[in-house]
Amino acid sequence: MQPQYDPEAVEREAQEHWERSFAFRATEEPPGGDGRPKFYCLSMFPYPSGKLHMGHVRNYTIGDVMTRFHRMRGHNVMQPMGWDAFGLPAENAAMANGVPPAKWTYDNIAYMKKQLRSLGFAIDWERELATCSPEYYRWNQWLFLRMLERGLVYKKTGTVNWDPVDQTVLANEQVIDGRGWRTGAVVEKREIPMYYMRITAYAEELLAALDTLTGWPERVKTMQANWIGKSHGVTIGFPYELGGEKKQLRVFTTRADTLMGATFCAVAAEHPLAAHAAKSDRKLAAFVEECKRGSVMEAELAQLDKKGMPTGLFVTHPISGEKIEVWVGNYVLMAYGEGAVMGVPGHDERDFAFAMKYGLRIRPVIDVEGRPYSTDAWQPWYADYGKCVNSGKYDGLDYQGAVDAIAADLKKKNLGDKQVTWRLRDWGISRQRYWGTPIPIVHCDACGDVPVPDDRLPVVLPENLVPDGTGNPLAKTPSFLNCQCPNCGKPAKRETDTMDTFVDSSWYYLRFACPGQNQSMIDGRAKYWMAVDQYIGGIEHAILHLLYSRFWTKVMRDLGLIPGVDEPFTRLLTQGMVLNEIFYRKTGEGRVAYYNPADVEVKHDEKGQRVSAVLKSDGRPVESDGIGTMSKSKNNGVDPQDLIEKYGADTARLFMMFASPPEQTLEWSDSGVEGGSRFLRRLWFYAAGRGGDAANHVAISTFVRVKDWTTENPAIREFRREIHLALKQASYDYERTQYNTVVSACMKMLNSLEGFSGGTGKTSINAVSQAITEALGILFRVLYPIAPHITHALWKDLGYAAKHGDLLDAPWPEVDAAALEQDEIELVLQVNGKLRGHMKAPKAAGREQIERLALAHEAVVRFTGGQAVKKVVVVPGRLVNVVV
RNA sequence: GCGAAGGUGGCGGAAUUGGUAGACGCACUGGAUUUAGGUUCCAGCGCCGCAAGGCUUGGGGGUUCGAGUCCCCCCCUUCGCACCA
Numbered sequence: 001m002q003p004q005y006d007p008e009a010v011e012r013e014a015q016e017h018w019e020r021s022f023a024f025r026a027t028e029e030p031p032g033g034d035g036r037p038k039f040y041c042l043s044m045f046p047y048p049s050g051k052l053h054m055g056h057v058r059n060y061t062i063g064d065v066m067t068r069f070h071r072m073r074g075h076n077v078m079q080p081m082g083w084d085a086f087g088l089p090a091e092n093a094a095m096a097n098g099v100p101p102a103k104w105t106y107d108n109i110a111y112m113k114k115q116l117r118s119l120g121f122a123i124d125w126e127r128e129l130a131t132c133s134p135e136y137y138r139w140n141q142w143l144f145l146r147m148l149e150r151g152l153v154y155k156k157t158g159t160v161n162w163d164p165v166d167q168t169v170l171a172n173e174q175v176i177d178g179r180g181w182r183t184g185a186v187v188e189k190r191e192i193p194m195y196y197m198r199i200t201a202y203a204e205e206l207l208a209a210l211d212t213l214t215g216w217p218e219r220v221k222t223m224q225a226n227w228i229g230k231s232h233g234v235t236i237g238f239p240y241e242l243g244g245e246k247k248q249l250r251v252f253t254t255r256a257d258t259l260m261g262a263t264f265c266a267v268a269a270e271h272p273l274a275a276h277a278a279k280s281d282r283k284l285a286a287f288v289e290e291c292k293r294g295s296v297m298e299a300e301l302a303q304l305d306k307k308g309m310p311t312g313l314f315v316t317h318p319i320s321g322e323k324i325e326v327w328v329g330n331y332v333l334m335a336y337g338e339g340a341v342m343g344v345p346g347h348d349e350r351d352f353a354f355a356m357k358y359g360l361r362i363r364p365v366i367d368v369e370g371r372p373y374s375t376d377a378w379q380p381w382y383a384d385y386g387k388c389v390n391s392g393k394y395d396g397l398d399y400q401g402a403v404d405a406i407a408a409d410l411k412k413k414n415l416g417d418k419q420v421t422w423r424l425r426d427w428g429i430s431r432q433r434y435w436g437t438p439i440p441i442v443h444c445d446a447c448g449d450v451p452v453p454d455d456r457l458p459v460v461l462p463e464n465l466v467p468d469g470t471g472n473p474l475a476k477t478p479s480f481l482n483c484q485c486p487n488c489g490k491p492a493k494r495e496t497d498t499m500d501t502f503v504d505s506s507w508y509y510l511r512f513a514c515p516g517q518n519q520s521m522i523d524g525r526a527k528y529w530m531a532v533d534q535y536i537g538g539i540e541h542a543i544l545h546l547l548y549s550r551f552w553t554k555v556m557r558d559l560g561l562i563p564g565v566d567e568p569f570t571r572l573l574t575q576g577m578v579l580n581e582i583f584y585r586k587t588g589e590g591r592v593a594y595y596n597p598a599d600v601e602v603k604h605d606e607k608g609q610r611v612s613a614v615l616k617s618d619g620r621p622v623e624s625d626g627i628g629t630m631s632k633s634k635n636n637g638v639d640p641q642d643l644i645e646k647y648g649a650d651t652a653r654l655f656m657m658f659a660s661p662p663e664q665t666l667e668w669s670d671s672g673v674e675g676g677s678r679f680l681r682r683l684w685f686y687a688a689g690r691g692g693d694a695a696n697h698v699a700i701s702t703f704v705r706v707k708d709w710t711t712e713n714p715a716i717r718e719f720r721r722e723i724h725l726a727l728k729q730a731s732y733d734y735e736r737t738q739y740n741t742v743v744s745a746c747m748k749m750l751n752s753l754e755g756f757s758g759g760t761g762k763t764s765i766n767a768v769s770q771a772i773t774e775a776l777g778i779l780f781r782v783l784y785p786i787a788p789h790i791t792h793a794l795w796k797d798l799g800y801a802a803k804h805g806d807l808l809d810a811p812w813p814e815v816d817a818a819a820l821e822q823d824e825i826e827l828v829l830q831v832n833g834k835l836r837g838h839m840k841a842p843k844a845a846g847r848e849q850i851e852r853l854a855l856a857h858e859a860v861v862r863f864t865g866g867q868a869v870k871k872v873v874v875v876p877g878r879l880v881n882v883v884v
Numbered sequence: 885g886c887g888a889a890g891g892u893g894g895c896g897g898a899a900u901u902g903g904u905a906g907a908c909g910c911a912c913u914g915g916a917u918u919u920a921g922g923u924u925c926c927a928g929c930g931c932c933g934c935a936a937g938g939c940u941u942g943g944g945g946g947u948u949c950g951a952g953u954c955c956c957c958c959c960c961u962u963c964g965c966a967c968c969a
Contacts, residue, residue, distance in 0.1 A: 047969050088968065160967075171967040219888055223964075226887050299965055302885040331885090335966090350885085424966095431967065501969070542888080543964065577963080608894040608912035608929090629962090658909070659896060665962075667896060671910050678923095679909085685924095729907095732900060741898070744908035751908090828904045833950040835904060873949050878903055883949045 005684035007648025007789070014789040015120055023808060024122045026078035028528045039075035040529045041067045042509055042569075044537030044545075045082045048108035048130075049089055052115045054578040054630055054656075054668070055538065057640045061653045061786075062575055062662050062739070063536045064121045068785035069734050071122075072812045078529060080512040081116065081123045083109050085132035086436045086501045088171055091467045101435040102463035105132060115641065119649045120789055122808075127515045131504035132435075136511065138458030139521040140503050141440040144195075145451050146559055152198045155449070158428045159270070159296050159335070162190035168471045169432040175295040182469055189292045191270070194430035194497070195439060199551045203228055203422045206550055215571030217663070220542045227543050229423025234407045236342065236416040238265060238315035238324065242276065249273065249315045249326065252337040252421055255347065257402035260391035261365035263355070264343040265315060266308060266329035271339045274328045277311035284309055284328065291330045298333070306331050306354050318415040319406070320392070329354065335425060352378045365390045427548065429500040434465060434473045436498030444485035444492040453486050459494070472496050505545055506552035509535075509568060526562055535569040536662075542574060573662060573737060580636040580668040582625040583613060594635035595622055598670070627667060638668055650787040651677040657786050658743040680790055683750055683783075687776060687794045694776060698798045700766060701773040709767035710819065715758055716771050717819075722752040723775045724819040730782045731815065743786060749779045777804075778813045828879035829854055831863040839880075847874050854880040 002009070018024065043063035046056055060081075067079040083105075090101035097104070109130060116123065129136055147153040161170040165183035169192075174181045199206075207228045210221045234256035237248030249265060267273050269291030278285035287309045294300065308329040315324050331350060332341055345355030346364040355362050362375045368386035373379075385399040394402050403418075410416035430439065438459040440452035452459055462480055465473040474480050474496040485492040513529040514522045537545075546569070553568040583595045595615055600622055602613045614621050630637040643652045655676040660666045687694045706712065710720060730745035753775055758768035777800055784791040784807055795807040804810055822843060827850065829837040837859025841850050851872050854860055864884050873881040 044969095049969090084969070169967080173968045175967095223888055227965085229887095296967085297965085299885085302965085304885095427966080433967085500967075502966095505969085538969090539889085539963065540969080541964095544966065545969085579962095602911095604894075604912060606913060608910095610894070610911095626961090661897085664890085664897090669896065669910070672896065675909055682924095729900080736900085738898095740896090741908080744898080747908055826904095830904085830950075833903095833948090838904080871949060873903090875903055875950095879950090881903080881949055 003685075003689040005681045005688075005790070007650060007680075010793045011118075011120060011649050011789040014792040015117070017792070018120075018122075018808075021806075023806075024079065024124050025126060026076070026080075026124045028525050036074055036076040038529060039067075039070045039077045039534070040509075040513075040532045041070065041077055041079045041534045042512070042532045042536070043079075043081075044535070044541065045084050045505070045508060046112065047084045047087055047089070048105055048112055050108050050111070052112055052640050054638055054640055057119065057652060058578055058656050058662075058666060059536060059538070059575055060116065060119065060121055061656050062573065062737075063534075064119075064653075064788075065657065065739055065785040066534055066536070066737070067122045068788060068808065069812075071808060072781065072785070072810060074811070077122075078127075078512075079121070079123050080127040081121070081125065082127075082129040082508060082512065083131065084501065084505050084508075085109065085130040086137075086498075086504055088173070088433070088435075090435045091433065094466050095469050098466055100464050100466050102132065105130075105435075115644075118644055119652065122788075127512050129508065129511055129515075131437075131501075131508065132461075134458045134460050135518060136508075137437040137461075137504070139507075139511070140437045140499055141452070141457050141459060142454065142521060143507075143556070143559075144499070144503075145440060145454065147197065147555065148451060150559075152201065152555060153195055154198065155193055155195055157191045158194040158196075158430070159189050160192055160432070161295050162188045164188060166470045168469065172295060172297045175297070178294040178300075186293055187295055189270075189294075189296055192432075194428050195441075196426040196428050197551075199427045199548070200422055200424055202551050202554055203230070203424050205554060206424075206547065209550075209567060213567060213569075213572075216569075217572065217574060220539075220546070220572060220574060223542050224547055227424065227547065231421055231423070233419060233421060234403060234410065234416055235338075235419045236318060236410060237414075238318060238342070239415065240313065240315040242313075248415065249340055250338045250416075251340045251342045252419065253342060255344065256406045257385075257388060257394075257397070257399050258344045258347045258365055259317075259319060259342070259406055260388070260394065261344045261346040261363045262317065262324065262342040263345060263361040263363055264325050264327055266327045266332050266341050266343055266354070267311075268332040268334040268339040269328055269330065270334040271328075271332075273311060273313060273326060273340075277313050277326075277328075281312065284311060288328060291328070301331070301333065304330055306350065306357065308354060308358060318410055318413065327358075336423075337421060346373075347382055349378055349383060352382070363390065427500075427502075427551075429503055430497040431500055432472050432496075433498055434461075434467050436501060437461070437503060438474070439495045439497050439499060441495040442483055442485055442492045443495060444487060444490065446490060447485055447487040447492075449495075450485055450487045450492070456486065461498075474498075502545060502548050506548045507556065509549075510553075510556070510562070522556075522561060527565075530562060530565045531567060532569045534571045534573065536573045536575060539574040539576065539663075546572070575662050576660065576665040577629045578666050578668065579627045580630050580638060581627050582634045582636050583615075583622040584625055585622050594633075596635050596637075597668070598638070630668070643673065647673060647677045648789070650680055650790050654680065654743060654787050657739040659740065661738050661740050679747055679750070680787065682754075683779075684790065684794070686750065686753060687798060694772065695798050697769040697772040698776070698800070700769040702799070702803070704766045704769075706764050706767045706770060709764070709770040710816075712764055712767035713758075715756070716767060719752060719756045719771055719775070720816070720819040721822070723749055723778060724815050726752070727778050727782060727813060728815045728820070731812070734785070739786065742782065746779060746783045746786075749775065749782070753779070780807065781810055781813050784808075784810075825877055827854070827877075829857060829859055830879060830881040831860060832883055833881060834863075836860060836863050847876070850874055850876075850880060854882065 041063055043059050067077050071077045085105050090105050093104045094101045161175050163170050163180035163183055163185055165185040175187050180187055231254050233252055233254040235252050237250050239248050269288045274288055278288045308327045311326045313326045317324050343351045345351040345362040347366055364373045366386045367389045368381045368384045371381050388394045388397045388402050407418045438461050440459045442450045444450050467473045481494055483492055483494050509532050510522050510526050513526040517523050549568050556562050557565055581597045583600045584592050587593050599616050600613050601616050603611050605611045628634055655673045659672055726745040726748045730742045733741045780791045780795045792807050795801055824840045825843055827839055827841055839857050860882055867884040869884055871883040
């Protein structure tokens, strides 16, 4: 054995061993049908952006730790990996380098796969897939057609960002401050036809089934519930006449009790009424145009200054019969509900601000526990529930009473009714982009939109095109565009829109279960592996990806493809972001230059407090801008490749797990990595250095067994107690996925081993050997899921493998309850809740005996000072609190 | 703007869920080894105080024998908002 820890050699040997023995191949029928429960462990597959980033390393290390831990616990584990290979960055790279997205993508996959292998993940690579391959995306198209047949896919217009210079649709990401990223032109909103998936048909189940997801974080479920947004309210019609025709302006509100306080209505710029009024009003037309400028991003829209303009049109209040003016408001979104709202400035903060700005009437109609109302400034309680006032026949009614009465009256007049609405909107999947799944539709002048028949799938995406930023290259490629109508055989045009990449990632976990299947989307093997027992990925996917996947699973279930599978992911872990410090200098003219933390030296004073940070290259100071997610723009990224090359995969994995618990953000620290590496070197030195001392102990213990070795002497008892306490903590922490404290348990074990001499006197050397052999065997197994290479090597070299088999299938060590027992228990002494001392009590001491001992204790006597004892609280095994 | 999560030493974090706050690691200080730097080893290390002791989990209030943990108010940071993935 090498006395020096050489991670590169150790890791190469272990990885070759695993590869040779197909150690991570997963099969549905375990050999011998041993009845092991299956465990499907899945990490969100990566987008092949070029090389792994630290977020990937963290994500996949967490997944790998779970995979290896559950295998030791006796599960039949499957951990697959693939590539979310369609998407915008490939097109951007193509524009920048003139390389087709396909080549760029496949090259990236090859490189990143090599990186993943070097980290030693227990992945079954025989299940690898890439969503950009026709064998995969043909099933996107197939399911799209099934959904179309059932009315779960339909066509309607949607709003997109339009770059008027490049004549192309832009993603939100490509719109910067309302302008196109390449042209700088002010972006416009444009209505185009698109395909939608009817996720709203599943809204009720998507919401209700959240209760069954007991293995999901509460916060994710809350966010999904809010996103689906079920609300009970009332749809109200405000009648009006237009060109002699009787019509209604329909609005939805959850506060029908405030209807009598409605003093205006506001519609979105895209609303038909706005368009109508703009025809005869130039100023209004200009305002409507202004509202249509800028991006479609809702976060931006919500932060715009509230602006509006009257249309000159009036509608009738459905109860009072009053005439109410209709305004166009930039804060009203066409995508929500009816694209119109009733304005109740008295009890809605946004309406209040709008009314103040344009001098509209404010009419308070709700009295909240007699609290004062003034129309000068908004007060938070104006929006609270209360009793109706100023509301005619509804005066005195509470919220529910008023809503019931008003809804009933509206219904009688045919001007509205109670209604349940959802915030959730149908999923628009059309993208005016090249690098995605072609939508399998043919447009025929005679037959209209014709679905491509199943036997002509897949509609194959040409892989040699290079986009130039001006529209979709598919539309300029006759060999793709021109085809025959499947219906009448006449010349026709293919749909050139492709599918949203969220489609690809909505079912890849099902496909992983069915490698090599080319006759159907999935097969019976999916039944064995589904649902995914543990899913791991970034918190940023908490809503969209996870909601779409849940929807897609339910659709496939209802199509009979996966009977009985209601939800795709049983347990979910959302890992935190990887952060690093940001350093910068102002370079004049308001410019800022960012410096990578690796190039900055931080100096500390004698108390460890930071005093300065200077750039290594010129020694001049740099400013700190706190910490933030690793990004190119802030130049604070760390390349995992450098880390692996310098320290090895085990150190990288260990640091990632140790630095913070999986769900929290992780702060990068070079010295933290150093610390992780130091621990592994110490472990290696203890187990493989020191002249083969540890190996001797293990060898002795296999030949000579001492009967009562666990109780041979107090030093051994204390040592075993430390080891088994750490084991207990580690097992508990593996179960609750808190891996940072697993690492600290391993460090405690090594500290105990290094400090253990076996005691003096007539100690049997053999008993000591057995204690060390037991402790090392525990430590190797506990550390293995996190640092599998080094533990694999030591387990084998010290002779454990010969006795117990390969470490990856070694059984999880059990805590020996007898090792944890103590004869005397230390109790904390408190007087009036303040810590005043400690005392020892016999293990078997009862409450009264403990109380007696405590009251007589010097520390208690000193602080009670003869005052009358009011109460004594005894918490067995923990503390005594004397109250005076 | 709306929705969600989080604030504990100089730093990352721990505290098995109402019972010794600061485990484990980093940084820092002193010492040993080394020609030196690095490595390694030993010891110290929340803050104030000579000490006795006091203070301390973003800030303020409350419940309790006892609060980082439970309740109310306030402040700050991060994430998502439907075409980035």
